[in-house]
Structures are given as structure tokens and as C-alpha cells.
Amino acid sequence: EPPGLAQLPRLAPLQSPDLLYADGLRAYAAGAWERAVALLREALRSRAEVGRARRDCGAWCAAEPGNELPPVPSSDPGSDFSPGTWERLLLRAALRRAECVSQCAVRRLGSRGAAGHRVVRALRDAFRRREPYNYLQRAYYQLKKLDLAVAAAHTFYVANPKHIQIREDMVKYHRMSGVRRQSFRDLENLSHWAAYDEGLELLKRQEVAEALPLLEEALKESLAQMENCRAECEGPEEQLTEEEEEEEIQLESQSGLYEAIAGHWIRVLQCRQRCPGAVATRPGQDSPVPDFLPSQLWRLQEAHAQVGNLSQAMENALSILLFYPEDEAVKEVLDKHQKLLGEQSPDLSAREDIRHFVLQSVGEKKLLYYAMEHLGTSFKDPDPWTPEDLIPEGLRKKLREDLEKRPWDSKPPEPESLAKWRDVHFLEGVTLTQDAGQLNGSERAVLDGLLSRAECEILLQLAKDAAKTGDGYRSRRSPHTPHEHFEGLTVLRAAQLARSGAVGREGAKLLLEASERARTLTQAYFSPEGPLHLSFTHLVCRSAIEGEQEQRMDLSHPVHADNCLLDPYSGECWKEPPAYTHRDYSGLLYLNDDFQGGDLFFTEPDALTVTAQVRPQCGRLVAFSSGGENPHGVWAVTKGRRCTLALWHTRAPEHMEQVRENRRTREWEGIGNRAALVGGLG
Numbered sequence: 001e002p003p004g005l006a007q008l009p010r011l012a013p014l015q016s017p018d019l020l021y022a023d024g025l026r027a028y029a030a031g032a033w034e035r036a037v038a039l040l041r042e043a044l045r046s047r048a049e050v051g052r053a054r055r056d057c058g059a060w061c062a063a064e065p066g067n068e069l070p071p072v073p074s075s076d077p078g079s080d081f082s083p084g085t086w087e088r089l090l091l092r093a094a095l096r097r098a099e100c101v102s103q104c105a106v107r108r109l110g111s112r113g114a115a116g117h118r119v120v121r122a123l124r125d126a127f128r129r130r131e132p133y134n135y136l137q138r139a140y141y142q143l144k145k146l147d148l149a150v151a152a153a154h155t156f157y158v159a160n161p162k163h164i165q166i167r168e169d170m171v172k173y174h175r176m177s178g179v180r181r182q183s184f185r186d187l188e189n190l191s192h193w194a195a196y197d198e199g200l201e202l203l204k205r206q207e208v209a210e211a212l213p214l215l216e217e218a219l220k221e222s223l224a225q226m227e228n229c230r231a232e233c234e235g236p237e238e239q240l241t242e243e244e245e246e247e248e249i250q251l252e253s254q255s256g257l258y259e260a261i262a263g264h265w266i267r268v269l270q271c272r273q274r275c276p277g278a279v280a281t282r283p284g285q286d287s288p289v290p291d292f293l294p295s296q297l298w299r300l301q302e303a304h305a306q307v308g309n310l311s312q313a314m315e316n317a318l319s320i321l322l323f324y325p326e327d328e329a330v331k332e333v334l335d336k337h338q339k340l341l342g343e344q345s346p347d348l349s350a351r352e353d354i355r356h357f358v359l360q361s362v363g364e365k366k367l368l369y370y371a372m373e374h375l376g377t378s379f380k381d382p383d384p385w386t387p388e389d390l391i392p393e394g395l396r397k398k399l400r401e402d403l404e405k406r407p408w409d410s411k412p413p414e415p416e417s418l419a420k421w422r423d424v425h426f427l428e429g430v431t432l433t434q435d436a437g438q439l440n441g442s443e444r445a446v447l448d449g450l451l452s453r454a455e456c457e458i459l460l461q462l463a464k465d466a467a468k469t470g471d472g473y474r475s476r477r478s479p480h481t482p483h484e485h486f487e488g489l490t491v492l493r494a495a496q497l498a499r500s501g502a503v504g505r506e507g508a509k510l511l512l513e514a515s516e517r518a519r520t521l522t523q524a525y526f527s528p529e530g531p532l533h534l535s536f537t538h539l540v541c542r543s544a545i546e547g548e549q550e551q552r553m554d555l556s557h558p559v560h561a562d563n564c565l566l567d568p569y570s571g572e573c574w575k576e577p578p579a580y581t582h583r584d585y586s587g588l589l590y591l592n593d594d595f596q597g598g599d600l601f602f603t604e605p606d607a608l609t610v611t612a613q614v615r616p617q618c619g620r621l622v623a624f625s626s627g628g629e630n631p632h633g634v635w636a637v638t639k640g641r642r643c644t645l646a647l648w649h650t651r652a653p654e655h656m657e658q659v660r661e662n663r664r665t666r667e668w669e670g671i672g673n674r675a676a677l678v679g680g681l682g
């Protein structure tokens with residue numbers, strides 16, 4: 001149970017968080033708000049309890065004699081490690097630990113609760129993203145519990161500052177009369193940040209004695225949070241991503257088994273190292289606070305020294321040396337304190353909690369570097385303090401080069417989306433031509449090279465053969481202008497036509513492939529943290545009607561936003577029906593440029609001031625978030641025919657385009673699955 005909410009009566013026995021969450025969402029969907037709130041809160045509580053049990057059991061079982069991970073083999077040629085020995089030792093430790101953890105979980109949670117221990121990764125991520133709070137805020141809102149609605153919304157917002165929907169909700173809450181400022185609070189209350197900030201504030205005001213307990217609490221709490229995060233990496237719930245699954249070694253031979261176990265552990269360790277440690281990111285912010293632990297220690301030593309607690313000041317200073325043994329400033333301070341303490345200085349050493357963290361972290365890094373060198377796995381060390389001699393000789397040079405590129409050493413960290421984008425493998429030949437900055441917006445991008453000339457030709461031919469007036473235009477705001485002729489083709493009809501032989505299969509198949517390319521890139525660029533699904537794909541051609549182009553004043557497509565109703569007078573965008581409110585990201589994949597006029601443009605929310613303009617061309621994708629931050633329109637097409645594959649993406653799987661969804665469920669008239677639809681067409 002998050003500390004910010006009042007205690008709930010305990011519903012025994014503890015149910016697993018995923019079942020509770022699923023029930024909560026069902027109640028939510030049915031509009032049973034009271035029930036939804038109760039279940040969602042119970043899911044959060046259960047999850048917190050499982051988390052605590054996992055953390056405690058993990059720590060307990062790791063400390064059991066015989067369960068420690070084997071040290072990395074010495075690299076001396078004379079050492080008696082035969083191949084596979086290390087893996088065998090690892091296997092033994094892993095099995096013992098797994099057994100110990102599952103027994104411990106049953107003791108703590110009962111057998112039913114222990115089953116809830118297995119939280120699937122998707123769900124773990126949902127909880128990490130604080131998704132339940134987004135549902136909670138809506139349910140509370142419906143129940144007219146505004147204070148709790150705002151608190152839940154704020155809690156979700158803090159973890160998802162880029163989430164368009166919640167941003168809009170927050171604006172609304174801020175404007176609502178009757179909402180108090182104190183309602184905007186974080187229910188998960190990462191109290192170390194709150195305590196840390198308050199402590200710093202007090203330090204600034206020279207109220208050192210008051211600041212000290214807060215700073216101390218902040219450090220303790222941040223270590224505990226970190227332990228929670230690290231413990232989550234262990235245990236049977238760790239599901240492989242598709243990629244990892246592909247890499248996963250077949251368990252045919254015994255050595256395959258060792259490798260698989262070693263692989264599993266390496267993933268666990270990689271996951272643990274990704275938890276905030278010395279580097280931490282404040283919720284609601286993109287850039288990490290480097291050296292979070294050492295800087296907290298430094299503040300503590302200063303504060304202790306100021307109030308005359310010299311031995312505690314020294315303990316904190318000595319703890320910094322565990323990270324940076326050569327730090328001159330720390331050594332100086334230590335000297336100074338030592339002199340002041342003089343003879344009566346007792347045997348001081350670093351703090352136990354920090355020593356424990358550093359030792360553990362160093363041990364894990366050693367294993368990871370060993371695996372990197374010998375098993376070819378990857379490891380990106382997030383910490384700047386890792387002692388150099390821990391890194392195998394062979395890897396040092398390469399890593400030193402990477403180290404020089406550390407963002408916080410030189411330039412300010414890049415915005416998250418761009419930093420992540422770097423890691424995404426572009427589809428071959430695709431380039432990022434303009435980013436949001438160049439397009440004067442927040443979430444906009446132009447990518448080129450998604451289609452070859454030949455592919456554009458195939459899709460243009462498909463449009464010629466099959467696009468017809470009205471297909472796919474059930475929209476209330478039909479963009480028709482009397483000066484242009486509109487033709488559309490939905491993927492659904494394309495598939496039907498291809499099956500009946502009315503159009504070539506190649507075209508229909510490419511239509512799906514091209515939209516999938518656009519989806520993959522849009523997801524990688526804008527939504528690396530969660531999947532986007534296509535909700536609607538529409539091949540649209542607009543042709544100038546000859547002789548009706550003189551002195552045309554209208555647009556080919558009036559200025560609008562794709563998921564809300566734009567009110568140019570107030571600048572607001574109402575996310576309400578009949579707008580397609582489930583749309584999260586829009587994509588326009590252009591097929592040609594042999595026409596006049598027809599550039600796409602973005603405006604301010606006034607629908608008048610143009611902020612950016614893009615000329616269509618074959619294979620160019622313009623991708624942007626579908627909300628009020630991206631009003632856009634199309635200038636009149638005054639000559640020729642302009643064809644676009646327009647795509648809308650949604651985070652909500654229930655709004656997945658029918659033909660695509662059914663590719664999964666394989667029910668839809670037998671053409672629903674990928675094999676039937678794409679393969680069968682091929």
C-alpha cells in the first residue's frame with residue numbers, strides 16, 4: 001500500500017497483484033468505479049507486499065552459506081579452471097537460491113501469495129510505469145473524489161511526464177475550481193526525493209541540525225528503494241523478450257544447460273545494474289543525477305561537520321572513498337577532521353550500508369565483465385566510479401573510449417527520446433531528416449527512405465486500381481473540398497480485393513509491410529517504453545479537379561488535430577467524441593511528389609500561425625503525436641494527384657485495426673493471421 005493512501009482493511013488471503021489488477025481493469029471497463037478503486041488499490045498493496053517479500057527473501061537467500069555466486073576464474077594460464085567449471089558453480093548457486101527463494105516466499109505469503117510472486121514482465125513494467133494510478137485517477141474522478149483523483153493523476157504524471165493524455169488531464173485539473181494545490185502529491189511518494197529536497201532546503205537556510213535527519217533518511221530510503229528494484233530482477237518471473245528468446249541457447253546438451261543458466265544470471269545481473277545506484281533519475285525528469293550516492297554522502301559529511309559530529313562526518317567521507325579512492329577533496333577533509341579529533345579519534349571506517357552496496361555492486365560488475373569477455377554478452381556500466389582494474393585488460397581500451405562519451409562529463413544529457421533513438425537500429429536506409437526541434441514542435445519527426453521508388457510505384461498502382469471515393473471516410477470532418485477528388489483504400493478492403501483476385505497480391509502485401517515499417521519506427525522513436533498498435537491505415541489520393549483551381553482559397557485538408565477537437569479560439573483541443581480519442585501517434589507516409597501544392601503544414605493551436613512545413617516525397621514519413629500540440633493541415637493540391645498512406649497508432653490494444661488484430665487471433669474469415677494475409681498473398 002503506497003504510504004499516501006489511507007490504510008485499507010486487509011483482505012485475506014493475499015491475492016496476486018496481476019489477478020487483482022486484471023479484475024480492477026474489468027471493473028473499470030464496466031464502470032463499476034467503487035469496485036475498480038478497491039481492486040486497483042488492493043493490487044497496489046499486494047504488489048508492494050510481494051515486492052517486500054521478494055526483496056527480503058532475495059537478500060536472505062543470497063546470504064545463505066553456499067549460495068554466493070562463484071568468483072570469476074583467475075585468468076592465470078596455470079589456474080585449474082576447466083571449461084564449464086564456472087558455469088557449473090553458477091548453476092549450483094542458482095538452483096540453491098531459486099529453491100530457497102521459493103520456500104521463503106511460501107513462508108512469507110502462503111502458497112497462493114507465492115504464486116503471485118510470478119509477475120510477468122509486461123505487468124511489472126505496467127506497475128513500474130504506475131499505470132494503475134491512471135485508472136485510479138479516472139475512477140476517483142467519476143466518484144467525484146477530486147482530491148484523490150488529482151493525487152492519483154499527479155502520481156502517474158510524475159512517472160510519465162511525456163504522456164500526452166495525462167498532460168492534458170493535468171492541465172484540466174489545474175484549471176478546475178475546487179482543486180487545492182496540496183492535492184497534487186505523489187502517492188507512491190518516493191520519500192527519499194522529498195526528504196532530500198527538504199533537507200537541502202534546510203541546509204540552504206543554515207538549519208543544519210534539522211536538515212541532518214532528513215538527509216540521513218533520504219540516503220537510507222534511496223538504498224532501500226534500490227534494493228527493491230534490484231530484488232525485482234531476480235526470481236522466476238523474469239520472462240525473456242522475443243530477442244532474448246531467440247538468443248536463448250537450446251537446452252539439448254548439458255553444457256547448453258549451463259550456458260542457459262549462466263545466461264539467465266547474467267540477465268538478472270544486468271537488470272540489477274540498471275537500477276538506480278550511484279546514478280539516479282528523479283521522477284518526472286529525463287536526466288539522471290550522476291553520483292547520487294556520493295553527493296548525498298558529501299552533503300552528509302558537510303552537515304555533520306558543521307554541527308560538530310566529526311566522527312560521523314568522517315564515516316561519510318570514508319564512504320565516498322569507496323567510490324572514489326583518490327578523491328582529493330575528500331582526503332583533505334578527512335585530514336582536517338582527523339587533526340581536530342586528535343588523539344581521541346577512534347577507529348573509524350566507512351558506513352556499513354554503503355560498504356555493503358559497493359561490495360555487492362563490484363562483485364556483480366566483475367561477473368558481468370567476465371561474461372562480456374568470455375561469453376560475448378553485453379554490459380553497459382551505468383556507473384562512473386567503477387575501478388579500472390576491475391575491467392579485464394582486453395575490454396579497457398574500448399570502454400575508455402565509451403567513457404569519454406559519457407553525457408554528464410561533457411554535454412548535458414540528451415532528451416530521452418533522442419538518446420533512446422540512438423540505440424534503435426534504423427531500418428536499413430532510413431534516415432532521420434528533421435527532429436522536433438527543427439520542426440518547431442515537441443513531438444514531430446520526418447524520416448526518409450522508408451520505401452524505394454519501385455515500392456512507391458507498386459502502391460500508387462494499387463491506389464489506381466482499388467482506391468475509390470468514400471472508402472474509409474466515415475469521419476465527421478470529411479476533408480472533402482469541391483476542388484479536389486478524394487479516393488481511399490483501407491487495408492481491410494485491400495486484403496479482400498487481393499483475395500478475390502481483383503487487385504495484385506503484391507500491392508496488398510506491400511501495403512501491410514509499409515504500414516508495419518512506419519509503425520516500428522514510430523514506436524521506436526516516440527514510444528520505446530510501450531507498444532503502439534495501428535488503429536487505422538488508409539491509402540488516400542487527392543487529385544486537383546481541372547478547371548476549378550483559379551483563385552482557390554480553401555485548403556486540401558483544413559487544420560485539425562488527429563485525436564481531439566481543436567478550438568482555434570481558445571487554443572484548446574477537446575479529447576472527446578467524435579474525435580478519435582484513442583489515437584496516440586499519427587504517421588503520413590508519402591508516395592509521390594509529382595503534383596502542385598499539397599505541402600503538409602503544422603500550426604500553433606490558433607490554427608493560423610504556421611510553424612513548420614513538409615514537402616511530400618516518395619518514402620518520406622512524417623510522424624507526430626496526435627494531440628492538440630500538433631494541429632496540421634494540407635495546402636490545396638492545384639495540379640496532379642497526391643497519394644499518402646495515412647496511419648494512426650494507439651497504445652490501446654483494444655483499438656487495434658481489425659485486420660491486424662485478427663492476424664493474431666486467426667479468426668477473421670481465415671485471412672486474419674499474418675501468414676494467411678501476408679504469406680498467403682505472397
Ligand SMILES: O=C(O)CCC(=O)C(=O)O
Pocket residue numbers: 557562588600632633634644646
Ligand atoms: O495527407 C496529409 O498530408 C495529411 C492528412 C491528414 O492530416 C489526416 O488525414 O488527418
Ligand SMILES: [Fe+2]
Pocket residue numbers: 560561562586632
Ligand atoms: Fe491529420
